[in-house]
Amino acid sequence: MSxxxxxxxxxxxxxxxxxFALDQAQLGERYRELQKELHPDRYASGSAHEQxxxxxxxxxxxxxxxTLRKALPRALYLLKLAGMSKEDISGQKVDGSFLMAxxxxxxxxxxxxxxxxxxxxxxxxxxxxxxxxxxxxxxxxRAFSAGELTSAAxxxxxxxxxxxxxxxxEQMESRLIDNQN
Amino acid sequence: xALLNIAEPGQSPxxxxxxxxxxxxxxxxxxxxxxxxAGSVDILPDEIGVMMxxxxxxxxxxxxxxxxAGALSLATQHPADTLMSxxxxxxxGSRDAVADAQRSHYHLAxxxxxxxxxxxxxxxxxxVEVSAxxxxxxxxxALATLGGEIDGAVITVPAYFDEAQRQATKDAATLVGLRxxxxxxxxxxxxxxxxxxxxxQGVIAVYDLxxxxxxxxxxxxxxxxxxxxxxxxxxxLGGDDLDAALAEWVxxxxxxxxxxxxxxxxxxxxxxxxxxxxxxxxxxDLDLTGVLPSGxxxxxxxxxxxxxxxxxxxxxxxxxxxxxxxAKLDAGIDNIVMVGGSTRVPLVREAVADFxxxxxxxxxxxxxxxxxxxxxxxxxxxxxxxxxxxxxxxxIPLSLGIETMxxxxxxxxxxxxTIPASRAQEFTTYKDGQTxxxxxxxxxxxxxxxxxxxxxxxxxxxxxxxxxxAARIKVTFQVxxxxxxxxxxxxxxxxxxxxxxxKPSFGLSDDEITAMLQASxxxxxxDKLARQLAEQRVxxxxxxxxxxxxxxxxxxxxxxEEDRTTLATLMIELQxxxxxxxxxxxxxxxxxxGRQSETFAGRRMxxxxxxxxxxxxxxxxxxxxxx
Numbered sequence: 001m002s003x004x005x006x007x008x009x010x011x012x013x014x015x016x017x018x019x020f021a022l023d024q025a026q027l028g029e030r031y032r033e034l035q036k037e038l039h040p041d042r043y044a045s046g047s048a049h050e051q052x053x054x055x056x057x058x059x060x061x062x063x064x065x066x067t068l069r070k071a072l073p074r075a076l077y078l079l080k081l082a083g084m085s086k087e088d089i090s091g092q093k094v095d096g097s098f099l100m101a102x103x104x105x106x107x108x109x110x111x112x113x114x115x116x117x118x119x120x121x122x123x124x125x126x127x128x129x130x131x132x133x134x135x136x137x138x139x140x141x142r143a144f145s146a147g148e149l150t151s152a153a154x155x156x157x158x159x160x161x162x163x164x165x166x167x168x169x170e171q172m173e174s175r176l177i178d179n180q181n
Numbered sequence: 182x183a184l185l186n187i188a189e190p191g192q193s194p195x196x197x198x199x200x201x202x203x204x205x206x207x208x209x210x211x212x213x214x215x216x217x218x219a220g221s222v223d224i225l226p227d228e229i230g231v232m233m234x235x236x237x238x239x240x241x242x243x244x245x246x247x248x249x250a251g252a253l254s255l256a257t258q259h260p261a262d263t264l265m266s267x268x269x270x271x272x273x274g275s276r277d278a279v280a281d282a283q284r285s286h287y288h289l290a291x292x293x294x295x296x297x298x299x300x301x302x303x304x305x306x307x308x309v310e311v312s313a314x315x316x317x318x319x320x321x322x323a324l325a326t327l328g329g330e331i332d333g334a335v336i337t338v339p340a341y342f343d344e345a346q347r348q349a350t351k352d353a354a355t356l357v358g359l360r361x362x363x364x365x366x367x368x369x370x371x372x373x374x375x376x377x378x379x380x381x382q383g384v385i386a387v388y389d390l391x392x393x394x395x396x397x398x399x400x401x402x403x404x405x406x407x408x409x410x411x412x413x414x415x416x417x418l419g420g421d422d423l424d425a426a427l428a429e430w431v432x433x434x435x436x437x438x439x440x441x442x443x444x445x446x447x448x449x450x451x452x453x454x455x456x457x458x459x460x461x462x463x464x465x466d467l468d469l470t471g472v473l474p475s476g477x478x479x480x481x482x483x484x485x486x487x488x489x490x491x492x493x494x495x496x497x498x499x500x501x502x503x504x505x506x507x508a509k510l511d512a513g514i515d516n517i518v519m520v521g522g523s524t525r526v527p528l529v530r531e532a533v534a535d536f537x538x539x540x541x542x543x544x545x546x547x548x549x550x551x552x553x554x555x556x557x558x559x560x561x562x563x564x565x566x567x568x569x570x571x572x573x574x575x576x577i578p579l580s581l582g583i584e585t586m587x588x589x590x591x592x593x594x595x596x597x598x599t600i601p602a603s604r605a606q607e608f609t610t611y612k613d614g615q616t617x618x619x620x621x622x623x624x625x626x627x628x629x630x631x632x633x634x635x636x637x638x639x640x641x642x643x644x645x646x647x648x649x650x651a652a653r654i655k656v657t658f659q660v661x662x663x664x665x666x667x668x669x670x671x672x673x674x675x676x677x678x679x680x681x682x683x684k685p686s687f688g689l690s691d692d693e694i695t696a697m698l699q700a701s702x703x704x705x706x707x708d709k710l711a712r713q714l715a716e717q718r719v720x721x722x723x724x725x726x727x728x729x730x731x732x733x734x735x736x737x738x739x740x741x742e743e744d745r746t747t748l749a750t751l752m753i754e755l756q757x758x759x760x761x762x763x764x765x766x767x768x769x770x771x772x773x774x775g776r777q778s779e780t781f782a783g784r785r786m787x788x789x790x791x792x793x794x795x796x797x798x799x800x801x802x803x804x805x806x807x808x
Contacts, residue, residue, distance in 0.1 A: 032406040036572055038786065040601060040662045044362050044562035045200075045333075047724070047775045050782065055661050057786060059603035062574075066598070173506065177499045 009081055010064035020075060020141045022068065031065045071133075072159050075140050079156065082149055089153045094161075102161050105129070109168060118176055126169050133162050200332040202362065202563035203323045204370070204555025207312060207336055207350065209268040209392030209419065210522070212236050213549060214319040215556035216327060217565070222374075222556050224549050225326045233548065234322075238314045239263045240301035248318045256450075257471065260442035261288050262301045266421060269393045270297050270308040271353075272345030312353035320357050333362040335559040337551050339394040340366040340412040341578050343624055344636050347664055362562040364663040367391065368398035369409060369575055370554030371520045374545055376402055376571070383515035384410075386505075388533050388541065389551075390497065390521040393419040397501050399508040408574045411597050413504035418496055420523030426489045427452040431467060431479050438473065447471040459483050460525045487528045494532050501536060507597055517541040522548050574599050577664055581636075583656060584621035586611065588630045593658045596626065600664060605657040607673075614646040618654055622668055641670040643677045717767040721759045724771055725752055728778060731785065739784045751777060 011018045014030045036042075038061060040054040067073045079089055108125065115121045136155050143151035203225075206213045211233040215224045224232045231250070239252035241262040247255070256263040264287065270278050275289055275297045282289050282297075290298040290305050298305040316336075323331055336359075338350050347364055354361045368387035375385070382403045389396040396414040400407050428448050432438070440448065448469075455467045459481065466478040505514075517533060519541045524530065533541055545553065561571055576599050582592040585608075594604050610618065618641045625633030644652050653673040660666050671678035728748065736745055751774045758767050 028403070032403060032408075032572075035574060036406065039572055039574070041363070041562055041572060045564045047720075047771070049775050049779055053779065053783060053786070055601045055659070056603065058662075059601040059659065062599045062602055063604070170506070174503060177502050 010068055010077065013061070013064050014068065016068070018078065018081065020071075020078060020137075020144055022074065024069070027065070027068055031061065034061045071137055072156065072163055075137075075144075075152070075156050075159070078144060079149065079153055082144075084149060084153060089156055092150070092154045092157045094154070094157055098158060098161075102165070105165060106168070109165065109172065112172065119173075122169060122173060122176070126166065129162055129166055129169070133159065133166075136162070199565055200563040201323075201327045201329060202332055202556070202559035202565065203319075203327075203334045204552050204557070204559045205316065205319055205334055205336045206367070206370075206552035206555060207268065207315065207338075207353075208236055208551075209266050209394070209421070210236055211392075211548065212315055212319060213552035214323050215549070215552040216323065217556055217560040218327075222553050222560075224552060225322055227322055228325075234315065234318060235265075236268065236315055237263060237265045238267070238311050240303040240306060243303045246303070246314045248314055256446050257443040259302075260446055261299075262303075264299055264301070264306070264311050266393055267308045267311045271312065272343070272347070272349035273297055273308075309349050309353045310356065312350070313356035316353055316357045316359065320359055331359065333360045333559060333563045335363050335365050335370075335555040335562065336361055337365050337367045337370050337555050339389075339391060339414070339416070340368050340396040340398055341394060341414045341416045343579055343634055344664075344666055345634070351663070351665075361663075362559055364665075365555055365558055365573075366396075366398065366409075366412065366575055366578075367551045368396050368412065368518075368520065369400065369407065369573060370552075370558065371518050371550045372398070372400050372402075372407060372554065373557050373571070373573065374550045374554035375516070375518050375542060376407060384508075384510060384512070385516045385518060386501070386514045386537060387518045387520060388497070388501070388524065389414075390523040390529065391419050392421050392521070392523075395419060395497050395500065397497070397504045399504055399510070399514070405570065406572045406574065409576045409599075410510070411504050411507035412576060412578050413500045413507065414578075415496060415500055418493060420521060422493055423490050423523055423526070424449055424452040424456055426493065427456060427467075427481065427486060430485070430489055431469075431481075434479055435469075435473060440472070444472050455481055456486065456526065457522075459486050460527060483527070490526070490528060494529055497529075498532060498536050501533075513537075514539060518550070519543055519547050520550055575662070575664070576600060577602070577660055579624050579634075580626055581658055581660070581666060582623055582633075583608075584623060584630050589628055590623050590625070590630055590633050593656070594660060598660075600660050601662050602660045603657065605655050608654045608656060609650045610644065610647065610652045610654075611649050613649050615649070615652070616644050616646055617642045618644060618652075618670070620656060620668070620670055622666070636666065637668070639668075639670075639679060641672065641677065641679050643675075644672050645675050645677075714762060714764045714767075717764050717771065718759055721755055721767055721771055724774060725755060725759075728752060728774075731778075731781070735781075735785055735788065739788070740781055744781070748774070748777060748781070 009018065013034075014027055016022060016027065016030075035058060038054055038057045040051055040058055043050045043054045046054075067077050076089065105125075112118050112121045112125065136159050140152050140155040140159070143149075143155060202216065204215045206215075212235075213224055213233060215222060226232050227234070234249045235253045237249065237252040237256065239247040239255045239259060239262055241247075241255060241259045246252075252263055253265075256265065270282075278289065278297045282299075288300040290300050298307050299311070320331065334354065336350060336354055338347055342350070350364060351361055368389045371387050371389065372385050383401075385400045385402060387396070387398045387400070389398070394414065394416050395418045396412065398412045399410045401410055402408075428451075431448065431452065432440075451467050451469070451472065455465050458465045462483070464480060464482045467481050468478050470476045514537050517537050517539050519530070519533070524533075524541075524543075524547050530541060530543075557571075558573065560566060576597045577594060578596060580592045580596045581594040582590045585591045591606070593606050594602055598604075608618070619638065620641060621630070621638045622636045623630060623633040624636050627633055641654060644654070654670055655673055656668065656670045658666060658668055669678060729752075732740075732745070732748070740748075751770070755767070755770050755774055758770055761767075
């Protein structure tokens, strides 16, 4: 059986406006309301196909929630709704100075091990990236509401670079925790 | 037919009937069974009032296995026949298990397909069968205490149990004939046990130091919904390791003599006893009778013990830090729940309090809290409570992915994803004219296939020959509420498809389960047949009542004339069959009618979503006006 087709966007599913700016409290509230209706636990004494159906609906609600809750997946989803394909987005050119800065940042991250207090240095590093991330969120929000899809997609590509960097920072943090033990 | 009734809350078609549901904590060291009776949740004791059943099975007597305290007392005499801490071997291949087996002095058979089997005087036993023997005793105890057939059970597993270990646990329950309502993560169960009395909302950390594993979970409770934010832990660290550290120290203290398996068991038991007494005393004598020919005793101070276990406790805090980071909290933790006997150790409590800057909750016995929470969840799932009472949203502990070029793993469902989950990803062919694609499913966090756990392999065939990169193969992962995985693959252009329910090769095959089930039930075939007929009849009447109510409410609005007639015809047919004795015919018609009404059920679900949304809109509109 294929996933049930709810003819609604994730935003409609949660009764939210199709905006980048989003009321997280409201999203969470509606997510919980929907799961209270549709979660397989509600059908635990039901028949096998009812349970299957509930699993699929509930999984869809989870997927929608995960997509909207975080900024980057939400931004990419908005672009998809606006008709941009994955290739359209990943095809965006990023300016050379941004790429150079990325390489520097990555190098800095790799060298953190050798500083006197790697944990503090890592925290500082993450805080700085967060500032850039917030800036790009504003950039995306502005471009998207102005209908400038190309610039909005450009901001997403840059966010993907930063996200990757933050992931590496997390791995570094895990290594630091392991080394302490 | 809960689904068909969702639009009629409070209007049960059948008179409300309390069902018997149990929660089982199938622990590494001890197991417990609990149930909700007359609104309060209790551990069910055995006939002499003992709550905990040691998770120990002795196979010396070929006529029947001995489970629990009796088996434990034979551990020294018959070490190879007395299987303890078998949970550590669940769902594991013999290659993984050799070191553990040597430490426990078990004899492993050369397993086929990597299956672990212990050699005992009564023949070979798999970890699943040993666990089933433990479950059987708990099941019997519940039957005796609750006075009738058990409608369903929730069985707890460590949050960090992987696919194979979960499947093995479910297999063990199937062997005993227990209907598993849900596999539930142990820390989540503990949070539920506290949650009902605790505040309406807040963030809870559950620190669970079990016999063989350490789990840490962070949950948010919000108006009756428990959302697991992150789980973490260490599958190779538990309370047993605290005992082992002390035992090792004692051995060195005595000049490292070589010990026979029985003596080693004795030393381990003495170390555990010393650990327990050190929670209240600053120094104890560890009795060496039965360990060394000379006997005697060694004095252990709490200070010594603390220094021995400190590295282990630090390891647990490392996992806590990672888990806190994964949970991405805005504020701190409101409460810490302690689970597992080893959390009675003062150093553990202090370290945890220091780390979270909060006094841990210890009101509920840390040995019982998991079983109590499981019983509450079982009571909810079996339908004894009103809707909206409590809902659990759990996550998967380990990432799931597939093998791509160069032996790399591409993650499809990352760890800490809320379940049930469904994720799809597109892949393509890499050679011109390629007509098949091998799909290798893996679990784990590492990048290389060789560092992850292999769950299953299957092939998508009959892809039409195309140039490389032209085929569009969509691989969909679906994880159900037990954390078990189903994978399907479909070529989008031609529609060729295949799917596999992931059954790890370490578990039992379906045939094996069927054979064992038949063996265990052969003496009770008639009872079973009668029960099956009764069950099918109840199911049939429920389906009819549910459909009647649903058709009355929404039949006109959501179905056309033809669909209504089809349903009505089948319903009349079923009604006639229910008067007879043909269990199989009833079953197959229930299935058919169920499938026939699926679209209807789907439409009603859609409608209920719309209604749920409409309800929320009104509420939030009110809120906005108020503000």
